[in-house]
Amino acid sequence: MQINLGAQPFAAIETEALVSYVFEEADPVQGRIAEIDQSAGGLLRRLAKSGELTGKNLEFTLVHAPTGLKAARLLLVGAGKREQFNSATLRKIAGAALRYLKSRSVKNFALLVREGDATEESAQVIAEGALTAEFESDKYKTEKKNDKKIEAVPIAGYSDAERAAGEKGLAKGRTIAESQNFARDLINEPSNKLTPSILAQKAEAMAKSAGLSVEILDEKKIADLKMGALLSVAQGSVEPPRMIVITYNPPSAKPGAPVIGLIGKAVTFDTGGISIKPSDGMEKMKYDMAGGATMIGVMRALAALKPSLKVICVVPSTENMPGGRAQKPGDIQTAMSGKTIEVLNTDAEGRLILADGVHYAKQLGATHLIDAATLTGAIVVALAGINVGVFGSDQSFTDKLLASAKATGEKMWQMPIDDDYREFIKGTVADIQNIGSGKGGGAITGAMFIKEFTGDSPWIHLDIAGTAWNDDSKPWLAKGPTGVALRTLVHLVMSY
Numbered sequence: 001m002q003i004n005l006g007a008q009p010f011a012a013i014e015t016e017a018l019v020s021y022v023f024e025e026a027d028p029v030q031g032r033i034a035e036i037d038q039s040a041g042g043l044l045r046r047l048a049k050s051g052e053l054t055g056k057n058l059e060f061t062l063v064h065a066p067t068g069l070k071a072a073r074l075l076l077v078g079a080g081k082r083e084q085f086n087s088a089t090l091r092k093i094a095g096a097a098l099r100y101l102k103s104r105s106v107k108n109f110a111l112l113v114r115e116g117d118a119t120e121e122s123a124q125v126i127a128e129g130a131l132t133a134e135f136e137s138d139k140y141k142t143e144k145k146n147d148k149k150i151e152a153v154p155i156a157g158y159s160d161a162e163r164a165a166g167e168k169g170l171a172k173g174r175t176i177a178e179s180q181n182f183a184r185d186l187i188n189e190p191s192n193k194l195t196p197s198i199l200a201q202k203a204e205a206m207a208k209s210a211g212l213s214v215e216i217l218d219e220k221k222i223a224d225l226k227m228g229a230l231l232s233v234a235q236g237s238v239e240p241p242r243m244i245v246i247t248y249n250p251p252s253a254k255p256g257a258p259v260i261g262l263i264g265k266a267v268t269f270d271t272g273g274i275s276i277k278p279s280d281g282m283e284k285m286k287y288d289m290a291g292g293a294t295m296i297g298v299m300r301a302l303a304a305l306k307p308s309l310k311v312i313c314v315v316p317s318t319e320n321m322p323g324g325r326a327q328k329p330g331d332i333q334t335a336m337s338g339k340t341i342e343v344l345n346t347d348a349e350g351r352l353i354l355a356d357g358v359h360y361a362k363q364l365g366a367t368h369l370i371d372a373a374t375l376t377g378a379i380v381v382a383l384a385g386i387n388v389g390v391f392g393s394d395q396s397f398t399d400k401l402l403a404s405a406k407a408t409g410e411k412m413w414q415m416p417i418d419d420d421y422r423e424f425i426k427g428t429v430a431d432i433q434n435i436g437s438g439k440g441g442g443a444i445t446g447a448m449f450i451k452e453f454t455g456d457s458p459w460i461h462l463d464i465a466g467t468a469w470n471d472d473s474k475p476w477l478a479k480g481p482t483g484v485a486l487r488t489l490v491h492l493v494m495s496y
């Protein structure tokens with residue numbers, strides 16, 4: 001799909017649809033919309049009077065063959081109240097318009113930004129919204145969705161003076177959206193097409209073509225480094241584990257500056273192991289590598305956006321399988337850090353592999369740690385599929401992340417991890433145990449476990465179990481993998 005800045009005045013654009021947006025206010029026909037209304041002989045004001053055009057959030061008003069325009073259709077999308085309008089709304093409008101028109105077999109449309117909106121940020125979020133909305137999970141369908149495809153989206157409404165900023169925003173938005181879709185493609189892969197080794201190969205190929213350094217640790221190297229927690233999960237599977245390490249190290253990084261460690265859980269399939277999961281819905285556990293895929297996607301974006309901070313991405317990857325060699329409830333394992341762990345439930349495997357992941361990231365020099373993981377069903381109970389659960393050991397670092405989440409339109413909600421929760425994971429026969437003792441707070445328990453391996457480093461844990469996958473489609477996004485947290489993390493690193 002081509003997305004670029006158009007040069008023509010809106011009335012002259014020959015397109016299958018001219019798209020713009022209207023606010024929910026006493027008179028939704030104002031500014032550029034009033035200009036369109038004039039060319040169209042007062043049609044829009046009549047629609048507003050009759051109540052068909054209200055500006056309510058994501059309301060669609062489609063007009064065919066509007067007079068005064070070269071466009072075959074005019075589509076007005078409701079933008080909600082003007083005071084609440086922001087770049088997150090504009091991103092959704094771009095995505096929702098694309099999906100609305102695509103389902104009607106339209107192949108190209110022009111998106112006209114409203115007066116005052118011709119900024120770098122608008123162009124960026126329109127690119128993000130449109131490109132992520134285009135993504136379909138039809139890779140393995142031999143018949144694609146009626147070949148419905150949007151080919152071109154020119155953005156209109158930028159003056160010559162505003163073009164440079166628009167182009168800059170577009171380039172940034174394209175990079176971020178393509179990286180998010182790259183992550184979503186990985187998340188979509190079923191476990192027979194994406195084993196830990198295949199994930200490592202794909203990450204390596206991406207890193208090499210993006211100019212990032214990459215090292216893949218195989219099972220032997222993982223054993224040499226005594227990553228006992230990762231190995232304990234992997235031992236039940238015939239597929240060997242991998243530890244994927246991707247590094248972005250710009251010459252502009254100042255000595256003594258923070259080094260960000262991004263650690264992502266990549267369990268390519270989670271059966272639960274010997275503490276096996278119920279079969280109902282188990283197929284969804286192919287997305288238990290979403291945290292890892294997201295971190296790999298973040299690195300892809302950073303390679304192009306070039307922040308002046310060193311970033312180390314560490315992705316432990318394994319299957320979690322039952323089998324003759326699988327670990328059993330009660331087994332005691334020694335993590336790379338030397339801490340001993342009582343594995344009371346083999347289904348709480350994400351925290352085990354992250355234990356070695358965060359420890360290794362620190363050993364490689366990361367000073368600030370962020371992990372992303374589809375860690376617990378409990379976070380789905382707490383926050384449903386709406387908010388990412390955020391846990392942080394350093395409030396000023398966490399506040400930076402929450403600000404980035406806000407700026408990029410990703411909903412995140414902070415959860416507590418004070419010392420009172422530490423007793424949940426105290427071990428009876430080993431240092432710690434990998435589940436709580438039935439006191440509730442399952443998502444916090446998972447976070448407390450990972451925290452044990454972070455030492456004094458500022459650390460943030462993102463539980464994306466509820467938000468990494470949409471069971472239903474949204475007007476602006478297909479159902480399936482979301483790539484959540486990628487935009488926030490890219491923004492955080494870029495603004496650090």
Ligand code: BES
Pocket residue numbers: 270272288345347348349350374375376377378380435436442465466
């Ligand atoms: N991968 C799951 C968590 C999950 C649940 C991801 C729902 C996506 C959607 C994780 O490994 C797991 O099984 N967690 C257990 C922990 C429990 C045994 C303490 C859970 O949440 O039930």
Ligand code: ZN
Pocket residue numbers: 270272320346347348349350
């Ligand atoms: Zn599990």
Ligand code: ZN
Pocket residue numbers: 267270288347349350374375
């Ligand atoms: Zn899992």
